[in-house]
Amino acid sequence: MKTSRRHFLLLSAGVGSSLAWSRMALAAGGPTMLSPGDPQAQAVGYTEDASKVDKAKFPNFAAGQSCANCSLFQGKASDAYGGCTLFGDKQVAARGWCSAYSNM
Template identity: 85%
Template sequence: MKTSRRHFLLVSAGVGSSLALSRVAFAATAPNALSESDPQAQKVGYTEDASKVDKAKFPNFAAGQSCANCSLFQGKASDEYGGCTLFGAKQVASRGWCSAYTNM
């Protein structure tokens, strides 16, 4: 099968745009982000979105608490993900929350 230059350019453009889109989607989460299904995360009720905390299960949760303003968070408040002293090399979402939250 002989391919034309036009066909090659169209296929190349499609592949290039697919790669660019996949890089954008991958950049949306940290490469070593902590998963809510991680056993250590489950022990402390970690959730990536503090607005979804089960308030019946975690009555110590208060509105406005998030990883970004927790004293254990090792990133800047403006970072989407950052380190946490509880989870070693794993990155937590700044908008997340867990029962170890402290603001001291």
């Protein structure tokens, strides 16, 4: 079968767009980062930076506490983000903190 230039270009465009759509689908299925504005995050005072915790509002906060060393954190301590059993499939910042912090 002899392939014309037009057929080749149409076929190439179809394959290219299929690859682009599959890449976008994979990217959309990646982990979702927890936003401090999320109602569930606000309920426990989640912040992405433990150094910015309002110590007057959260007196149980102690220096050195962060998501990375919390027993609910599902990532490695060296990960920038990881899962948290409290927030389901959403990722939390390893340097973050919330009032559900536990080191047990």
